[in-house]
Amino acid sequence: MPAPLDACACPLCGQPNQCAMEAAKATGQAAATCWCVNVSFSPELLAQVPATSQRQACICQACATKGTHA
16 A cells, blocks of 8 residues: 655655645645745646646645756
8 A cells, every 4th residue: 555645745856845735734724825826837847746646746846946047
């Protein structure tokens, strides 16, 4: 049986993803706007997420912005 998915961990690196929505679920407090609303996730980046984690856990900010140029 596979380990349960940690929705608060990045599916790419395993570090905390700092998802405001997951924090709201955990604390029961209203969610602040999440950092991810200001980031574009490329199809190539999303394709790296394992199938079992797709739409289950958020990519962290470090992985989302890795390799992008301002």
